[in-house]
Amino acid sequence: MSEMNSDKAEPNLTPLLDMVFQLITFFMLVINFKGASLDMSLKLPVLGSARPLEHSGKLEPLLLNVDAEGNVKAGGQSVEIEPLVAREASMLKEQLKFAGTPVEGDGTLPVTVIIRADRGAPFKLVNQVITVCQNHGYRKFSLSAMTKE
Amino acid sequence: MRRRHKNCRDQGSVEMNLAAMLDMAFQLLTFFILTFRPAPIEGQLALNLPSPGIVDRGVPALPLQRLVDEQPDLEILHLQVVADPSGDVKEVSVEKSATISGPLKSGNLQALERNLQAIFGQKHIPYDRVQIAVDGQLHYGELMKIVDVCAHQKLADGETIQRISFIEL
Structure with a gap:
């Protein structure tokens, strides 16, 4: 009431x-x-044998998006591949040195490079990106693909 | 002060004003809805690619059987992929022996798979890695179809091939 x-x-x-x-x-x-660093406009190739990336450790992989014209995007921005990889490699070496585990021997960097390339990109453009990374000490690569159409 | 204290005691319960909290919660909800982007279902093909100077660029010119007989410690199976001007596959050769020609359709892929199965099914052949020499014009997607076929192959010990590398023709 x-x-x-x-x-x-x-x-x-x-x-x-x-x-x-x-x-x-x-x-x-x-x-x-991490979605912001993925270029969702890319049409990735289809690879039935692709598996989820087994990422362990504190070091984050280097993610590069390569479109059909060979333009590289990282962190959501178009970048020049050579300066970017050189800078990332240099920073990683400093980081490893600071952590007490400097890069030894042949200079192989313990970080995986994830390459998300458009299925229509010519191989030579993708290979240029891989070669630049190899020249700066990256050896582990992971090619992104859709597991089904 | 005294009167308010009395009022509260009269009602017997404390009522919080939830409107402010609800406003904040809706703002948070709006933020999460607007920034929501589901992660794509992607897989990865892990490769360990040595520096360009270390990669074996020499493609043997000998027939496969002779190659195996003469080099029992052979480890690398060489594939060569030639592209047409549109970036599709024109020809795929296994150890310089043309295996398929024309664009990669299901029939051609099955033919390549059968060919590779026949090679890796021979237990005396010590292949444990595949090196693909690729035409620079080839579309990356086409190359990955070939890589997919290679990655399905099983070695004599039952393990699938883990070591696949590329070089540009």
């Missing part, structure tokens, strides 16, 4: 808030922060 007499109606917001928090939790769990 006293509620009916009150001037304002107050809806119970608790269930609504519960639902919103559940949605937020869902989106927080599935959010992909």
